[in-house]
Amino acid sequence: MQEIIKTIEKIAVKISDELKYADLGYTDHANATGDTQLKLDVKSDNIITKEFDGVSSVRLLISEEKEEALKIHDSGKYIVAYDPLDGSSLVDVNFAVGSIFGIYENELKPSNLVAAIYCVYGPRLEMVVCTETPKLYRLDREGSFKFIKDLNLKEKGKLNATGGTQKGWSDEHRAFIKGLFDEGYRLRYSGAMVSDLHQILLKGGGLFSYPATSDAPHGKLRVSFEVLPFAFIYERAGGLTTDGNSKSLFEIKLEKIHQTTPCFFGSKYEINKLLESK
Numbered sequence: 001m002q003e004i005i006k007t008i009e010k011i012a013v014k015i016s017d018e019l020k021y022a023d024l025g026y027t028d029h030a031n032a033t034g035d036t037q038l039k040l041d042v043k044s045d046n047i048i049t050k051e052f053d054g055v056s057s058v059r060l061l062i063s064e065e066k067e068e069a070l071k072i073h074d075s076g077k078y079i080v081a082y083d084p085l086d087g088s089s090l091v092d093v094n095f096a097v098g099s100i101f102g103i104y105e106n107e108l109k110p111s112n113l114v115a116a117i118y119c120v121y122g123p124r125l126e127m128v129v130c131t132e133t134p135k136l137y138r139l140d141r142e143g144s145f146k147f148i149k150d151l152n153l154k155e156k157g158k159l160n161a162t163g164g165t166q167k168g169w170s171d172e173h174r175a176f177i178k179g180l181f182d183e184g185y186r187l188r189y190s191g192a193m194v195s196d197l198h199q200i201l202l203k204g205g206g207l208f209s210y211p212a213t214s215d216a217p218h219g220k221l222r223v224s225f226e227v228l229p230f231a232f233i234y235e236r237a238g239g240l241t242t243d244g245n246s247k248s249l250f251e252i253k254l255e256k257i258h259q260t261t262p263c264f265f266g267s268k269y270e271i272n273k274l275l276e277s278k
């Protein structure tokens with residue numbers, strides 16, 4: 001596992017350099033979920049593939065930008081599922097974006113997720129690494145990641161990050177979100193889940209939601225490399241997660257590598273309020 005974490009540190013520095021200077025244009029390809037790939041999505045994916053090629057404990061790579069799983073080492077016990085560049089369409093407006101990694105042991109199923117890591121490319125380069133509990137690291141001037149602090153969610157937060165096309169929301173979801181704003185919650189939503197979830201986690205709590213909508217009845221966010229890594233981190237920070245009905249996002253049955261799900265991540269108060277409103 002240490003080798004995987006060190007590899008992700010190297011990857012983060014390389015992607016962060018590319019983000020500063022590389023070409024922002026689109027390719028003429030769409031990925032498995034139908035998004036037109038940016039040159040930076042492909043570049044980031046290539047950096048990750050190349051770095052993991054030297055890590056013999058990794059058997060399979062599953063990427064947002066690859067149609068199929070890629071076998072790299074027959075005898076490796078880990079599967080690394082990743083979103084090479086989350087929020088990539090926001091690089092042109094110079095917003096913070098990220099990379100997300102879920103590390104599964106032996107088989108791609110929720111209960112086999114053993115570590116979750118994400119990187120935030122903002123004014124600073126930060127990484128959150130979670131095996132037992134989430135820990136924040138930041139790149140220093142000398143080029144190494146320094147431990148900053150342990151991350152914990154409070155019982156109740158103040159932020160409400162709410163995604164999806166609002167005209168496609170259910171009446172029930174609309175009423176729930178309005179209820180939080182009526183209680184005094186503040187809107188925070190950039191359109192990069194890494195940055196939005198990082199903000200809520202660092203500010204101590206709140207809710208991030210990406211519900212089912214009429215145009216995306218199974219939600220938008222991908223289970224293996226977006227949803228479960230963050231569910232792992234939020235639950236281990238003392239928060240809760242749900243697909244809107246379940247007691248945890250870990251109850252989901254993972255059948256396809258690019259499967260999506262509605263998802264809610266938050267402190268205890270907001271998720272319990274959602275489940276009690278049913």
Ligand code: AHG
Pocket residue numbers: 035064083085086087088089163164165191192193194220
């Ligand atoms: P990606 O750039 O990897 O495709 O992910 C974008 C995702 C996620 O980061 C974000 O929360 C969501 O898309 C935003 O979607 P909406 O614009 O529909 O809210």
Ligand code: MN
Pocket residue numbers: 083085086087193226
């Ligand atoms: Mn993403």
Ligand code: MN
Pocket residue numbers: 041064083084085086087088
């Ligand atoms: Mn992406």
